[in-house]
Amino acid sequence: xxxxxxxxxxxxxxxxxxxxxxxxxxxxxxxxxxxxxxxxxxxxxxxxxxxxxxxxxxxxxxxxxxxxxxxxxxxxxxxxxxxxxxxxxxxxxxxxxxxxxxxxxxxxxxxxxxxxxxxxxxxxxxxxxxxxxxxxxxxxxxxxxxxxxxxxxxxxxxxxxxxxxxxxxxxxxxxxxxxxxxxxxxxxxxxxxxxxxxxxxxxxxxxxxxxxxxxxxxxxxxxxxxxxxxxxxxxxxxxxxxxxxxxxxxxxxxxxxxxxxxxxxxxxxxxxxxxxxxxxxxxxxxxxxxxxxxxxxxxxxxxxxxxxxxxxxxxxxxxxxxxxxxxxxxxxxxxxxxxxxxxxxxxxxxxxxxxxxxxxxxxxxxxxxxxxxxxxxxxxxxxxxxxxxxxxxxx
Ligand SMILES: Cc1ncc(COP(=O)(O)O)c(C=O)c1O
Numbered sequence: 001x002x003x004x005x006x007x008x009x010x011x012x013x014x015x016x017x018x019x020x021x022x023x024x025x026x027x028x029x030x031x032x033x034x035x036x037x038x039x040x041x042x043x044x045x046x047x048x049x050x051x052x053x054x055x056x057x058x059x060x061x062x063x064x065x066x067x068x069x070x071x072x073x074x075x076x077x078x079x080x081x082x083x084x085x086x087x088x089x090x091x092x093x094x095x096x097x098x099x100x101x102x103x104x105x106x107x108x109x110x111x112x113x114x115x116x117x118x119x120x121x122x123x124x125x126x127x128x129x130x131x132x133x134x135x136x137x138x139x140x141x142x143x144x145x146x147x148x149x150x151x152x153x154x155x156x157x158x159x160x161x162x163x164x165x166x167x168x169x170x171x172x173x174x175x176x177x178x179x180x181x182x183x184x185x186x187x188x189x190x191x192x193x194x195x196x197x198x199x200x201x202x203x204x205x206x207x208x209x210x211x212x213x214x215x216x217x218x219x220x221x222x223x224x225x226x227x228x229x230x231x232x233x234x235x236x237x238x239x240x241x242x243x244x245x246x247x248x249x250x251x252x253x254x255x256x257x258x259x260x261x262x263x264x265x266x267x268x269x270x271x272x273x274x275x276x277x278x279x280x281x282x283x284x285x286x287x288x289x290x291x292x293x294x295x296x297x298x299x300x301x302x303x304x305x306x307x308x309x310x311x312x313x314x315x316x317x318x319x320x321x322x323x324x325x326x327x328x329x330x331x332x333x334x335x336x337x338x339x340x341x342x343x344x345x346x347x348x349x350x351x352x353x354x355x356x357x358x359x360x361x362x363x364x365x366x367x368x369x370x371x372x373x374x375x376x377x378x379x380x381x382x383x384x385x386x387x388x389x390x391x392x393x394x395x
Pocket of ligand 1: 110111113181182210239240241248
């Protein structure tokens with residue numbers, strides 16, 4: 001009989017089965033009138049694991065824009081961007097993003113994973129050394145691993161180590177980091193990284209999946225929040241599936257780099273462009289960001305409320321000022337148990353375990369959104385303290 005998986009692949013699945021690390025999906029149901037909730041198997045939960053930081057996935061104007069575009073222009077783009085997939089909606093979104101970010105050019109991608117891989121694989125030539133933060137997202141680490149001998153990693157947010165790596169590298173250097181780290185919720189020292197890059201003639205790439213829409217003036221991102229200009233980076237990646245509530249991503253690039261990408265970036269050239277309603281809805285999301293500052297205001301108040309109440313309850317948190325507020329446990333089992341305790345109480349808070357995070361740092365990745373009410377956060381803190389107490393958290 002034909003074997004689809006080889007022996008090692010089968011063993012890998014079997015070894016995971018029965019351990020806490022065995023990954024499973026859940027079918028989620030949501031109601032657009034109450035984005036802070038989700039339903040699994042008919043049970044209602046308060047959702048503290050969502051990256052929909054501003055609740056934009058259920059914003060009426062953004063949904064309306066999606067519907068209007070679908071009704072007038074249809075769904076799929078019908079082609080890759082260089083054939084028949086680049087429509088007026090894409091050009092208009094690119095223009096809006098260029099103005100919003102104050103950058104020369106922008107290219108659209110179907111997701112952030114693909115945009116990160118596209119940037120690294122297209123920019124890093126044989127003479128380039130890629131220098132990445134150790135906690136960078138899997139998409140950047142994997143792209144770097146595919147470039148044998150050309151990737152160096154520096155300790156998380158450690159500028160002295162980054163400097164050492166820069167000194168050990170040849171003349172072409174690219175530093176890659178995240179604006180807000182997806183698992184720790186802390187921010188990169190962007191201003192200092194740009195200064196170091198200038199000192200060592202290195203280029204900088206920022207993945208701002210969790211900063212875009214949330215940090216900086218009107219949500220224009222982590223670089224601006226750090227007092228620098230987004231166009232100072234050789235590449236800046238923003239995702240639309242988190243704060244913007246749609247999906248997809250963009251790379252902001254200097255014009256000559258964009259031209260090079262249109263000629264040579266294989267993930268851009270050989271992939272169907274994003275759907276037309278997705279481009280239209282994303283553009284509306286950026287307009288809403290600029291017009292309705294109350295969503296960011298509410299998110300920031302909710303984060304402060306969470307941190308204040310957590311402190312009062314004796315919970316120790318990481319040094320994270322973003323919507324991502326991890327609570328670390330001593331063992332994978334403790335993190336998993338705490339997540340189950342919260343689920344029984346009607347709170348959805350996902351446990352993130354190694355290998356997604358370093359061994360010994362299993363965590364509840366709590367995410368706070370603008371859709372939460374103060375009472376929701378109070379409820380979370382009360383059950384979280386109980387769960388942490390019950391599972392001997394060290395966090
Ligand atoms: C830091 C970071 N970069 C990139 C991505 C990938 O973005 P997307 O979900 O749009 O593929 C994620 C998302 O999960 C992320 O957390």
